[in-house]
Amino acid sequence: xxxxxxxxxxxxxxxxxxxxxxxxxxxxxxxxxxxxxxxxxxxxxxxxxxxxxxxxxxxxxxxxxxxxxxxxxxxxxxxxxxxxxxxxxxxxxxxxxxxxxxxxxxxxxxxxxxxxxxxxxxxxxxxxxxxxxxxxxxxxxxxxxxxxxxxxxxxxxxxxxxxxxxxxxxxxxxxxxxxxxxxxxxxxxxxxxxxxxxxxxxxxxxxxxxxxxxxxxxxxxxx
Numbered sequence: 001x002x003x004x005x006x007x008x009x010x011x012x013x014x015x016x017x018x019x020x021x022x023x024x025x026x027x028x029x030x031x032x033x034x035x036x037x038x039x040x041x042x043x044x045x046x047x048x049x050x051x052x053x054x055x056x057x058x059x060x061x062x063x064x065x066x067x068x069x070x071x072x073x074x075x076x077x078x079x080x081x082x083x084x085x086x087x088x089x090x091x092x093x094x095x096x097x098x099x100x101x102x103x104x105x106x107x108x109x110x111x112x113x114x115x116x117x118x119x120x121x122x123x124x125x126x127x128x129x130x131x132x133x134x135x136x137x138x139x140x141x142x143x144x145x146x147x148x149x150x151x152x153x154x155x156x157x158x159x160x161x162x163x164x165x166x167x168x169x170x171x172x173x174x175x176x177x178x179x180x181x182x183x184x185x186x187x188x189x190x191x192x193x194x195x196x197x198x199x200x201x202x203x204x205x206x207x208x209x210x211x212x213x214x215x216x217x218x219x220x221x222x223x
Contacts, residue, residue, distance in 0.1 A: 008049050012207060018052050019043050019203055020079050025059050026105070033105075044206045078153060078201065080179040088112075088131040095119030095144060105129075111136045116144030116192065124149040126201045130181040137185050141165065141192030148185060148196045152204070153177030156196055157184045165189035170198040 019040055026036040039055050046052045088109025093100040095116045102108075103124035110132035114121050116139075123137065126149060139146045139160060150156055155176035160167035166189060176182075185196055 010046055010049055010052055012210065014049070014052060015043050015046060015210070016203065016207065018046075018055055020082065021056050021059060023203075024082055025056075030059060040203075040206075044210050078151065078177070078180070080153070080177060080181070083129050084131075084133060084181060086129055086131060093121045093123065093146075095121045103127075107131055108135050110134065111138070113137075114139045114146045114187075116141040116146050118142070119144045121146040122149075123147070125154070125183070126151040126199060132181070134182045134184065137183065137187075139167075139185065139187035139189070139194045141187075141189045141194060143191045145189075145193045145195065148183075148194070149199055150183055150196065151201045152198060153180040154198075155180065155182045156198075157182070158194075158196060159184065159186040160189060160194055161187075162189040162193065163191075165192045166194075168193065168195040168197075170196045 022031065022036055022039050022043065025031045026033070031039070042055055043052065046055075086107045089106045090102060091109045091112055093102060093112070093114045097118050099116075099120045099122070100114075101122040101124070103122065105127050107129040108123075108125060108131060112123070112135065114123065114137060121144075123146065137148060150170065153176060156170055158167050158169050167185065167187075185194060187194065
């Protein structure tokens, strides 16, 4: 950040670039979850460049280990190239008279198997990394259910077969981001169901909250 104009107001795009650097630093093990959370909160509270600059002062410059944000990316869009790659964490999820869940920061394998028998499972991919550009999630449910949450931009293809059950596609599906991974949901549901839904990421929710707060301040100034 420039020190010549310390009181310049930061834009949504500036805040999102800093947030992306923090995400990469956490993924590389440079920040733990508590440090990441504290700094991310400070990012979305920041109003000027001088408030943003200290948050990445002790991190390597972009390009020295963390992928750079896509040039010209709109505020709130994901840096998908930085989120694809690595080794999947868990490759199975089994809920038999019980449940399982994978949420938050985890690496989705190229192929994941979900089994629910009189039980349920939750797979939240909004903050996850992806082992591959294409992820296949095989679901088998008997009197149970599996729910899959994906972020905006991710293409979802549903191929499952349901008998007295069903497979649901995400409502309000938007245009896929060409850099985003593709998720294929398939399998079999008997007296059960597999649902997919699209929800914004934590960063997108914070950005929207920041925008609304900024609009409120603008209205106050005009008033």
